[in-house]
Amino acid sequence: MSAPYAQVIGDPIAQSKSPLIHGFWLEKLGLDAAYDAVHVTSGGLAAYIADRVGNADWRGCNVTMPHKQAIIPMLDRLDPIAARIGAVNTAVREGRELVGYNTDADGFIEPLQPFLDQDHLFRMARIIGSGGAARAIITALAQHRFTLVVAARNPDKARALLDELAPDGEHYAVPIEHFAGPTDFAFDDREQCFDLVINASPLGMRGQPSLAFDWTHAPPGSIAYDIVTDPVETAFLAGARASGLRTIGGLAMLIGQAATAFERFFGMSPPREFDAELLERLQE
Template identity: 35%
Template sequence: MHDSRETLSPRAFVAGYPIKHSRSPLIHNYWLKQFALVGSYEKVEVAPADFTDFIRLLKTEDMYRGGNTTIPHKEEAFRLADWPDEISEELGAANTLWMEEGALYATNTDGFGFTANLDSNHSGWDRAKIAVVLGAGGASRAIVQALRDRGLAEIHIVNRSVARARELADRFGRPLQAHGLEALPELMQGAGLFVNTSSLGMDGNPAPDLPFFGMRSDALVADIVYVPLKTPFMRQAESVGLATVDGLGMLLHQAVPGFEKWFGRRPVVTQELRDIILADIGAPA
């Protein structure tokens, strides 16, 4: 039986449109160097109209072992995969692809990256019974799925459009509940976890003041935004003594399973790698 790992100089990619700002090559090429592996990981800009052809070539040309997909290709990557797993099936989106025995397999590692980041930086976070998730866009799907799968008793999705929040709650079922923004102050009372999946506070965007003082004293506040590294919501939470976790770790941890699939070694997220990405985004270590 042929094992694709026997191929010399394995190659992997990240495909998106646009793709120039992707930091995935920094992560994977760092790990290739750490393991002294001969291989490469590269950015590939693929316009939406060309993505089907790109996947066809991936299946037939043996150029790549697989790769990552990012905006706007995650949904189409899921649809074009021969064997999407249960996680990507439920999400309807895939960010990690790999070839095996001539077939294209797919998964989504965003939820894994989110929970692994929290596990690494704030062990025991999943003892929180009540979670409040702000935002119901594409980024929140994998996160609410991961929180549900970790067994949290209540997960409240809060969004400007209640219909979008309800769509997520219906997709993932109990214990998810949908709310409008006006419910946020009441929901945060006694909550043990707050996650911002919205763009509020990103790249200098304004963020409202939220009643973090009403959360449990041992609550955790997490943001999936990492530019800026310390977001307005994190600063608000820290000002009332709450623990926080930034979004950079999610980016790093979500890359681990893909690297293992393509290059046959399981990497570890280190402070050195984090510092490399921080330097690239111009943030203090």
């Protein structure tokens, strides 16, 4: 009897850390199962899905760029959160159905949960980016009563995202250059205020231009959160720490979203007590 397996698909895919994460958990649990990466082009996506759904051992796949929206018509149904976000990063075989999920929202929120469990007078998040990751982040933070400021090259796209995903509340769309220069704005510095500054764009990723962000735009006590995972230490995070702010790196979100997917693929919770060891491996 062959072993169950899951995969991650994308174009490109060589940079994906998902095989390391899922392989680490499978090893720790001693499960006879596998997880690997498959290079799937846009033109080959339909053939890949058709081929895999006929294999009883295939439990599903994680989905990276550029397939998070293209895969939707190939699925039997969508989880409500994935439907609201409008993107799928996890396709899971459930009986005879292939079901689409988005675990990015849960993965993003996971390292923030200790802060969100507290009461605050006011919560604001400044989000740079308007792509697929930003969709998940906007959806997640709107549910946690944040006022949102989304900065994008195209502010009209940012406005449309806010109107679609966070129609309640007073939110703002600004050009990305808004945060590039200094400000002397007098921020509310009460301790019960909770502020996030989030890079939800590819800026700062290896091979991409850097993100121009002036840290005078971050209120006292802000947390800087960069979803970029390569490099692990970005100029954005270094700048935040130099300004005395707390930081969260992209590996935290990556592990969090993978944990939800792992449970759906293999029917077991991953052994999170080994997170410190996993983080070390991811940074080697």
